[in-house]
Amino acid sequence: MKQPAIDTAWRGVARCDACAIRHLALFSDLAHEDFHRIHLPIDEFSLERGQALYHRGDTVASVFTVRSGLIKLVQHLPNGDFRIVRVLRQGDVAGLERLNDRPAEHDAIAMDRVELCRIPLGVVQTLRDDTPRLHRQLIERWQRALADADTWLTELSTGPARTRVARLLLHFEAAAGGADFFLPTREDMGAMLGITTESTSKVTAEFKRQGWLQSAEGPFVRIDRAALSQLTVR
Amino acid sequence: MKQPAIDTAWRGVARCDACAIRHLALFSDLAHEDFHRIHLPIDEFSLERGQALYHRGDTVASVFTVRSGLIKLVQHLPNGDFRIVRVLRQGDVAGLERLNDRPAEHDAIAMDRVELCRIPLGVVQTLRDDTPRLHRQLIERWQRALADADTWLTELSTGPARTRVARLLLHFEAAAGGADFFLPTREDMGAMLGITTESTSKVTAEFKRQGWLQSAEGPFVRIDRAALSQLTVR
DNA sequence: AGCGCGCCTTGAAGATTTTCAATCCGGCTG
DNA sequence: CAGCCGGATTGAAAATCTTCAAGGCGCGCT
Missing domain, CATH: 1.10.10.10 (Winged helix-like DNA-binding domain superfamily/Winged helix DNA-binding domain)
Structure with missing residues (x-):
């Protein structure tokens, strides 16, 4: 299986409770106490334009939140055609499907310089089951992704x-x-x-x-x- | 606000635990005990081709599962153009977004004769929070809807x-x-x-x-x- | 400065689609 | 049965897109 193409700029362990875009991010609704419930092995890194965050079929053990920059989700057809089905921006989560243990459905590629946080699946899954707030956030993301998809189809x-x-x-x-x-x-x-x-x-x-x-x-x-x-x- | 356009063939109260398409439906993973936890005021009804299940912006207090037939989800553009963004078939759930208290995002129209179950939001919400199995089912649906959307964009x-x-x-x-x-x-x-x-x-x-x-x-x-x-x- | 590379722009010809209008067809109605 | 209605089909011309090919431009590199 192809491995994720992350080999880049590692910035360090994140402090989510002090994150500048916390109000946008996945953990925005977590209470202070939640952050102390577990140790968060979350780290920040970045990609340059054209680098892949993951490829279709990958089974990375993380999801990612976009801190800045744009990520395109690309889907290919057998005949070589392809479409960009969504673009992720600040606050969006890449790899949501991994939470359900599905392999990645797209190629996720940086469109410019992108800063990200890597969040281990385990962290999200545990917190999800324990804290209704995160849980709501997650559903929210699904909903948004779907609404986006529909918009793309209808408008674009x-x-x-x-x-x-x-x-x-x-x-x-x-x-x-x-x-x-x-x-x-x-x-x-x-x-x-x-x-x-x-x-x-x-x-x-x-x-x-x-x-x-x-x-x-x-x-x-x-x-x-x-x-x-x-x-x-x- | 426009009211849902359901005025049709009411068949009666459903017995979900004996449902013929239970293995496909939203409640497929509920255990026997779960069914007895609450009284289920779920009823069955049908639509004829062309009839609307709901319209964009409606705030119906139910979601619907399709027992048979096809439902198109239609999205309109200001200029009068429109696209069908998805088609729901047996086992699919219409109105998922209502679970998050969002108004309906599409017009949902019967493409042929359609049989449905109406499930009050409250029932799903309660069960969702109490039973992880239903919960997983719901996420599953979101995921599927999204994957479908992407397929439509890429292939169709x-x-x-x-x-x-x-x-x-x-x-x-x-x-x-x-x-x-x-x-x-x-x-x-x-x-x-x-x-x-x-x-x-x-x-x-x-x-x-x-x-x-x-x-x-x-x-x-x-x-x-x-x-x-x-x-x-x- | 000179070069090479990646991306953007432009043109022209050819292929596809849309438009607009007419017909056709099956089923239903009076 | 004739007439009507809502799709489905077809044709021809006009509008759009794609293809293929040729430059351009800006930028980083040597």
């Missing part, structure tokens, strides 16, 4: 290319809270939208010409929300 | 129309255990695949001409698995 895989790209950009912007956001490669965008890299490029290039998509700091961009929303309607 | 919304239709037919056949299966309307198939009704019709008509899709008893059909699998590869 329906209609002509221009519409899809517009919706994707609006999504990213919304997810970033209206701020500038990271624009993935054309290939990745295409894989999210079910269109080719070239088509994606043609559309984004046009959006740029129209001034509806402008680059900002570094790899970030901003959009003309109103204009793109227009495209979405018709 | 990717590639040219012929390929998608072929994959859809293979899916249906597999879900029916290789037996003859119910072929939805072209419109519904189109909504699952993200293509127009006409395109769907053209492809299925061609498949019929090729003899890869033949009608069987009543509304049922059978397929040439090998031939359609071929289309899937390239």
Whole structure:
């Protein structure tokens, strides 16, 4: 069996009760006491763009929460086609299915530099069974993942290319809270939208010409929300 | 708020411990004793094709398990487009999100005659918190729903129309255990695949001409698995 | 500075899909 | 039985996408 491709930047043991993104993370609802119930062998590490967190079929003994950056979940078809079925961002959990002892269902790949926490399955499973709060959090995650999946299908895989790209950009912007956001490669965008890299490029290039998509700091961009929303309607 | 559209054939109070599809249903793992822990005000009823089980935004106080027939979960876009994001069949649970107190996320519509059990939320919630077995079942359902969603995206919304239709037919056949299966309307198939009704019709008509899709008893059909699998590869 | 590499952009031709309109078909109704 | 209705099918033209190929551009490396 293929082993997970984690061989990278190990930052150290985490202190979850002092975590900067605790309000977003899996353990957000744990009470102070819960943290002391067990020793938490949780550590932080990071991946560079393109590195895999795990591959389909892997049976890693951990789940991961994303501290920063973006992780794409990729699913392949026998004929070589593939789709990005979801993108995980800050606070999301990768590898939820491992909690049910299923092998990983996707390839999980860093889209940019990503910081993560590795949480041993055992920790989550124990805490889950003991603390209803964590339990609720977990269900919550399932729900969110599913709602996301449906949205992708309905909004990002329906209609002509221009519409899809517009919706994707609006999504990213919304997810970033209206701020500038990271624009993935054309290939990745295409894989999210079910269109080719070239088509994606043609559309984004046009959006740029129209001034509806402008680059900002570094790899970030901003959009003309109103204009793109227009495209979405018709 | 819109009320659920159930006004139909009420069959009566169910006896879950004697249910014919118990091994598939939500309560499959409950022990005999569990059934006696509470009185189960669960009843059976049915919908005719086209009738709604609930609508997006409804806050029905029940979940439903499908005893027979097919339910489509439909999601609409502001511009009037829509996609079928999943199809529920025997043993599946409709309205899972209600367990988390979220309003329904889709329109749930009968695709043919459907028999259902209505299970009050309270019953599930109580049992869930008391019996780990039911609890595991529930998580299991979430997982399955999510895996389905991903499959739809990867297999049914990717590639040219012929390929998608072929994959859809293979899916249906597999879900029916290789037996003859119910072929939805072209419109519904189109909504699952993200293509127009006409395109769907053209492809299925061609498949019929090729003899890869033949009608069987009543509304049922059978397929040439090998031939359609071929289309899937390239 | 020169180069190579990875990704983006562009064009043109060809293939697919959508659109729009007409017909067809089976079943049901008056 | 004629007529009607809701799908299903078909065709032709127009709109979109994909394919294939050729540059470009920016950036890190030597």
